[in-house]
Amino acid sequence: MAYLSDIEIAQKCEMRPITEIAKKLGIDEKFVEPYGKYKAKLDFSLYDECKKENGKLILVTAITPTPAGEGKTTTTIGLSDGLARLGKKVTVALREPSLGPVFGVKGGAAGGGYAQVVPMEDINLHFTGDFHAIGAANNLLAAMLDNHIQQGNALGIDTKKITWKRCVDMNDRQLRFIVDGLGGRTNGVPREDGFDITVASEIMAVFCLSDSVSDLKRRLSNIIVGYTYDDKPVTAGDLKAVGAMAALLKDALKPNLVQTLEGTPAFVHGGPFANIAHGCNSVMATKLALRLGDYTVTEAGFGADLGAEKFLDIKCRASGLVPDAVVIVATVRALKMHGGLPKTELGKEDLKALEAGIPNLLRHVSNIKNVYKLPCVVAVNRFPTDTDKEIEFIIEKCKALGVNVRLSTVWAEGGKGGIALAEEVVRLCDIKEKNFEFSYSLDMSIEEKIEAVAKRVYGGDGVNILPAAKKQIDQLTALGFGGLPVCIAKTQYSFSDDPSKLGAPENFKITVKNVKVSAGAGFIVVLTGDIMTMPGLPKVPAAEKIDVDENGKISGLF
Numbered sequence: 001m002a003y004l005s006d007i008e009i010a011q012k013c014e015m016r017p018i019t020e021i022a023k024k025l026g027i028d029e030k031f032v033e034p035y036g037k038y039k040a041k042l043d044f045s046l047y048d049e050c051k052k053e054n055g056k057l058i059l060v061t062a063i064t065p066t067p068a069g070e071g072k073t074t075t076t077i078g079l080s081d082g083l084a085r086l087g088k089k090v091t092v093a094l095r096e097p098s099l100g101p102v103f104g105v106k107g108g109a110a111g112g113g114y115a116q117v118v119p120m121e122d123i124n125l126h127f128t129g130d131f132h133a134i135g136a137a138n139n140l141l142a143a144m145l146d147n148h149i150q151q152g153n154a155l156g157i158d159t160k161k162i163t164w165k166r167c168v169d170m171n172d173r174q175l176r177f178i179v180d181g182l183g184g185r186t187n188g189v190p191r192e193d194g195f196d197i198t199v200a201s202e203i204m205a206v207f208c209l210s211d212s213v214s215d216l217k218r219r220l221s222n223i224i225v226g227y228t229y230d231d232k233p234v235t236a237g238d239l240k241a242v243g244a245m246a247a248l249l250k251d252a253l254k255p256n257l258v259q260t261l262e263g264t265p266a267f268v269h270g271g272p273f274a275n276i277a278h279g280c281n282s283v284m285a286t287k288l289a290l291r292l293g294d295y296t297v298t299e300a301g302f303g304a305d306l307g308a309e310k311f312l313d314i315k316c317r318a319s320g321l322v323p324d325a326v327v328i329v330a331t332v333r334a335l336k337m338h339g340g341l342p343k344t345e346l347g348k349e350d351l352k353a354l355e356a357g358i359p360n361l362l363r364h365v366s367n368i369k370n371v372y373k374l375p376c377v378v379a380v381n382r383f384p385t386d387t388d389k390e391i392e393f394i395i396e397k398c399k400a401l402g403v404n405v406r407l408s409t410v411w412a413e414g415g416k417g418g419i420a421l422a423e424e425v426v427r428l429c430d431i432k433e434k435n436f437e438f439s440y441s442l443d444m445s446i447e448e449k450i451e452a453v454a455k456r457v458y459g460g461d462g463v464n465i466l467p468a469a470k471k472q473i474d475q476l477t478a479l480g481f482g483g484l485p486v487c488i489a490k491t492q493y494s495f496s497d498d499p500s501k502l503g504a505p506e507n508f509k510i511t512v513k514n515v516k517v518s519a520g521a522g523f524i525v526v527l528t529g530d531i532m533t534m535p536g537l538p539k540v541p542a543a544e545k546i547d548v549d550e551n552g553k554i555s556g557l558f
Contacts, residue, residue, distance in 0.1 A: 003384065006112050007557045010120040013261050021259045025091070025292045033254070035128050038119050041254040044212070047288050054290040055089075056429040059323040060299040060379075061308035061368075063330045063361050064502070065492050066337040071112060071381040071411060075329045075418075076299040078115035078410020079379070079425065081262040082418025083295050086426070090264055091293035092117070095281045095301065096131065096256070096271040097124045098199040100171040100535055103543035107558040113411035115418070117258050117266045121554045130207075130269070131169045131198050133252035137220075137245040138203045142166045144241045145225050146181065149189050155238055156228040159191045163516060164225035165533075169198035173536030200276045200533040205487075205521035207249060208270035208282040209318045216253060217246050223520035233479060235519070255285035262415050265293070274301025275492040276533050278310040278523070283319045290321075295429070302492040304328060304364040309457050312372050313438050314485050314523055322436045325428035326368045326376040327421070329408075330361050332386040332394060338503045347385045351393050358397060359504035363459055363495065365403055371456050373435040375428040378405040379421050384412070442483050446473045446515070449486045450526055454510045458495045465512045472515040476524065479517075487523040489531045497529030 004012075018040045022032045031046040060076040073094060080092035094117065097109035108124035110117045117123060126132070142164055149157055168175065175195035181188030198204060202223055210216035221237035228234060236242055255269045267289045270282035279301035280286075289296040300307030308326070316322055332354060333346045339356030361378065368376040380394055391407065398405040406424050409417030440452035447465065454460045465473070476482065488510075493499035496508045514527040537543075545556035 005558060006108070006116060007120060007555065009114060010110075010116050010118050010261070011553070013118055015118055016259060016263055018257060018259070021263065021265050022257060024263070025265050027292070032257075038258065039122060039128060040257045041128060041251065042257055042288065044254060044284055044288065047291055050291045052291060055091075055294040055296055056324040057286075057290060057321060058295060058297045058325050058327065058425055058429065059308065059311060060297060060327045060329065061304040061364070062302070062328060063334060063364050064303040064305065064338065064494060066334045066502075067343055070329050070331050070334050072299055072329045073109055074112040074115045074411055075327065075379050075381050075408055076297050077111040077117060077260050077266070078408060078415060078418040079327065079421055080264050080266075080297040081115065081260055081415025082410070082422035083297070083425070084262065084264045085415045085419055086422055088426070089294040091267060091289040091296045092260065092264060093267045093269075093281050093286045093289040093296055093298040095299075096127055096268050098131070098197065098271055098273070099125070099169045100197050100199065102557070103537070103541055103546070104171045104535065105538050105542065107542050114261060114414035115410040116261050117268060118261060119258070121557055123258060123268055124557055127268070128252075128256050130252040130256070131271070133248050134201065134203050134207055135167055135169060135198045137248045138167045138198070138201045140245060140248065141223070141225065141236055141239070141241050144239050146188055148239055155234055156230075157226050157234050158229045159189060161231075162191065162226035165194050165196045167196045167198045167201045171197065171535040171537045173534065176532065176534045194534070196533040197273075197535060199271050199273045202518045202521055203245075204270065204272045205278055205518055205523075207253065208272055208278070208280060209315070209521055210253070211283050211287065211319065213246065213250060213253065216249060217242055219520040219522070220245050221520075224517060231475070233519075253284065255282065255288050272301075274307035274310060276489040276531055278314050278487050278521070279307040280311045280315045283315065286321065287319070295426075304367060305457050305495055306490065306492055308368070309439065309453065310487060313440070313453075314487060317438070317485055318522060322434065323374060324434070325425050326374050327379050327425065328361070328364050328368065328376055329379050329381050330394070331381050331383060332390045333383055335361060335394065340502070349387045349390055351390065354390055354393060355397065357503060358394070360502070361398075362401065362403070363504045367457055371437070371439050373437050375431050376404065377421070377424050377428060378403055379408040380405060381411065382407060382409045442485065446477060446482055446486065446524055450488065450510070450512060453486065453488055458510065459504060459506060460496060460508045460510055462509050463512055464509045469512045469515045476515065476517050481517045481519065481524060484517070485523045486526050487518070487521075488526045488528060489533070490528045491531060497531075
């Protein structure tokens with residue numbers, strides 16, 4: 001059977017004018033700033049104008065990802081459409097895709113099949129220019145930093161202790177480590193430098209955690225760009241860069257409104273990676289979505305050990321938000337891969353491999369229920385290659401182990417395939433007793449927080465902190481940053497920091513190589529394993545298959 005590609009399905013959709021989608025939420029047109037016919041920005045003053053109490057918040061997360069795909073965003077969108085089919089007033093809040101994965105391995109991030117947000121080509125490419133604004137603000141700060149040094153260095157910045165990097169929203173390994181300022185005195189001060197991908201920059205984190213322009217400026221002012229010769233931190237505030245950076249970001253800060261294939265209002269705003277950043281959409285978009293809808297469905301990147309942990313331990317602390325229910329997405333294909341089956345054989349039925357992979361799912365479920373004390377349901381996201389026997393096996397196995405589970409067929413059926421999941425989510429949201437807890441307290445030391453996540457969430461034995469990282473922790477503690485939460489950068493492919501350890505590994509330690517403060521974002525970044533903040537392109541990039549015809553119709557985007 002031939003299936004339409006995601007882009008073919010999206011291009012067949014008859015989108016409604018964005019003003020119509022806004023009216024669905026009761027938004028007065030004075031708050032709507034259209035970007036063409038089908039996307040718009042919303043003025044955040046709308047939040048204060050809307051007097052409705054916040055709706056219920058549903059977090060969608062997943063098992064540890066594999067190249068087989070889990071469909072977390074697809075499930076998020078399909079669930080929101082399922083809730084809409086139940087007659088609920090619903091909004092969905094997602095991250096904006098990065099051009100890195102779009103042109104790299106992963107492809108776009110606007111959902112899939114019949115559960116997508118549209119216009120998918122715009123969302124996956126330039127959209128409303130938010131990422132350009134974030135990159136421009138980041139690189140303005142870098143330019144002002146180097147100009148300050150060139151013009152006499154009144155602050156006494158040590159060029160060997162500069163921590164601020166330039167950024168670009170593209171996978172470009174060539175830019176990880178560079179030397180710049182070459183060509184003589186008039187062309188700057190020669191020094192080692194480098195680029196991060198935009199979604200890993202601290203500006204992206206600041207952008208997503210700010211809840212107003214004044215909060216944005218406060219956070220920007222606190223960003224540390226480097227240290228003086230006597231190890232004093234130098235901030236964006238010291239460089240007088242804050243006002244100009246905020247001016248570049250003021251329009252980007254307004255949440256973006258689009259729609260699902262079924263016309264459900266969707267807020268797509270901000271987009272940090274969850275393996276090297278905090279992996280959640282903007283606080284401003286989530287809060288606005290909650291104020292406008294009775295149910296808001298949001299997602300956090302990669303597996304629950306990454307995106308959900310950071311959503312709960314970082315975003316919830318910063319915003320005061322707490323999910324009413326959590327959905328954990330699992331697929332037969334991914335569980336078979338965690339059970340040891342090679343990617344090339346995932347299309348064949350294999351109940352033994354499926355059973356061997358289930359411990360990965362169980363650990364994620366246990367974390368949500370027992371560490372964070374939140375009600376949850378497993379959504380088994382069905383792929384066309386899954387057999388009935390495999391689907392029945394995983395559902396029965398979950399039920400036998402006391403795991404709440406529902407089948408999701410949203411990829412093939414859209415909202416109709418998410419109704420059973422939506423009904424269970426409504427039931428979970430109505431549970432009165434909520435006993436949410438963080439995985440660690442802020443009064444712990446930086447080492448204790450890292451160890452708490454490694455043991456309680458990853459299932460490891462502890463952490464191995466290398467001497468250079470220990471020195472950085474001591475310095476940050478002495479500077480007064482010991483009370484911040486931790487944002488652990490780790491491979492997305494394993495609970496451990498070794499991507500080859502699939503399933504639910506035990507008897508391992510996380511190796512901490514580098515620790516730095518993102519003082520503007522308000523967290524400590526902990527780099528483990530071989531994680532990098534600038535990815536590279538694969539041997540055959542997705543970009544090779546993307547094209548556009550004479551009429552401007554894009555193909556090959558997925």
